[in-house]
Amino acid sequence: MVVSICGCSNADNKSYSFSFFVESENLRNALKIIEEQYENKTNVNLDISYVIGGEGIDNSGFNYDLAFGSFADLKEFIQNNQIEVLNEKYKKIVAKNMDEHCLKAFTYNKEIPAFPIGIGVYPFFAYDGSLFKENEVTNWDSILNKTEEYDNKKNILCFGPMDYFGAFYGNGLDTIISKDGNSDNLNSEKGLTIAKGLSQLLSNSKIVSNVYSLNSGENYATCSGMNYLTEDVDDYFKENLKYANNLPSFSYNNESFSWSSYYVTLTLAVKKQNDKDKKKALLEFANYVSNQEDILSYFANPDYYSPYRGYHNSVTNMTHLLNVIESGKDYNTFPMSWISPMKVLINQIKNDNGKLNEENLMDALNNYHNAVMNISLN
Numbered sequence: 001m002v003v004s005i006c007g008c009s010n011a012d013n014k015s016y017s018f019s020f021f022v023e024s025e026n027l028r029n030a031l032k033i034i035e036e037q038y039e040n041k042t043n044v045n046l047d048i049s050y051v052i053g054g055e056g057i058d059n060s061g062f063n064y065d066l067a068f069g070s071f072a073d074l075k076e077f078i079q080n081n082q083i084e085v086l087n088e089k090y091k092k093i094v095a096k097n098m099d100e101h102c103l104k105a106f107t108y109n110k111e112i113p114a115f116p117i118g119i120g121v122y123p124f125f126a127y128d129g130s131l132f133k134e135n136e137v138t139n140w141d142s143i144l145n146k147t148e149e150y151d152n153k154k155n156i157l158c159f160g161p162m163d164y165f166g167a168f169y170g171n172g173l174d175t176i177i178s179k180d181g182n183s184d185n186l187n188s189e190k191g192l193t194i195a196k197g198l199s200q201l202l203s204n205s206k207i208v209s210n211v212y213s214l215n216s217g218e219n220y221a222t223c224s225g226m227n228y229l230t231e232d233v234d235d236y237f238k239e240n241l242k243y244a245n246n247l248p249s250f251s252y253n254n255e256s257f258s259w260s261s262y263y264v265t266l267t268l269a270v271k272k273q274n275d276k277d278k279k280k281a282l283l284e285f286a287n288y289v290s291n292q293e294d295i296l297s298y299f300a301n302p303d304y305y306s307p308y309r310g311y312h313n314s315v316t317n318m319t320h321l322l323n324v325i326e327s328g329k330d331y332n333t334f335p336m337s338w339i340s341p342m343k344v345l346i347n348q349i350k351n352d353n354g355k356l357n358e359e360n361l362m363d364a365l366n367n368y369h370n371a372v373m374n375i376s377l378n
Contacts (some may be wrong), residue, residue: 018065114267115290129242161343170260197252203354341371
């Protein structure tokens with residue numbers, strides 16, 4: 001459906017029609033208001049076809065004139081010359097408004113391929129500052145020992161499959177497809193040790209991993225999780241809320257393993273245009289949209305750092321964000337197609353329930369390895 005919103009009817013006004021992929025009806029409604037404001041300010045008439053749902057950016061190409069997407073989605077389209085990278089005018093605007101460290105997260109081959117909207121760091125780790133000192137939340141052994149002092153307190157460790165990449169690949173493991181077709185490291189002895197550590201950790205009675213709300217009647221000391229929990233965190237811990245700069249490490253057999261966070265970017269990209277006037281109009285409108293004060297509130301994940309306005313809310317502190325960006329750990333490190341095999345692997349590790357059955361755990365690692373190999377080679 002084409003939505004035509006014209007702020008002015010003067011015949012001398014310029015008019016443009018283009019398509020805009022959006023994730024939800026709420027986002028479309030917000031953009032229609034922004035569109036009307038833009039028309040009134042610029043005397044440009046816009047006929048925008050808003051497409052809700054589906055895939056705005058996928059393997060088949062960049063399907064619409066404008067689309068929101070992660071930076072990870074865009075690299076292929078830059079290489080294939082399918083999107084308009086920002087010209088010097090807009091690069092200067094972005095660079096002026098953004099923290100230099102955050103700018104790195106939106107830069108590829110010295111180009112800024114799209115208008116930055118926000119950056120999020122996942123997963124996060126929050127804790128009750130009245131129960132823990134900062135140095136007591138650096139590793140799970142310390143957290144669990146401390147939690148034992150409080151009979152009615154439990155800890156939330158509720159990650160999605162993507163977050164478990166940080167437990168394996170964050171410790172030097174990899175999945176490398178070599179010339180002879182071999183993969184390295186994940187289904188190794190070290191990988192098995194990490195799997196044992198995770199099985200042992202997740203089986204602890206003081207850890208709850210299937211929490212979708214902090215208002216379930218339990219008493220929690222810490223919360224380590226994803227964005228669907230973040231809206232509850234402020235209300236739950238209130239004035240005692242603290243955020244750790246890093247996720248707690250975990251251990252097995254006196255060997256410690258880090259757990260990496262990752263960052264994900266949100267951008268507004270413009271499809272490659274042959275018409276110079278339309279290209280100019282799209283870039284100007286996209287720049288205007290990206291600078292709107294409340295645009296982040298219409299996304300499913302409101303816990304982004306905005307390069308222009310700071311945090312939309314307090315989910316992840318700035319120190320943690322910059323640490324993760326400096327380490328280069330973005331979600332693009334792993335193909336999205338690896339998530340399903342990782343989900344299977346984590347479920348098998350959870351099912352081990354601390355029994356540390358080496359044969360079953362190694363079978364699970366091998367199954368993941370084979371799945372990723374098949375995906376990578378096909």
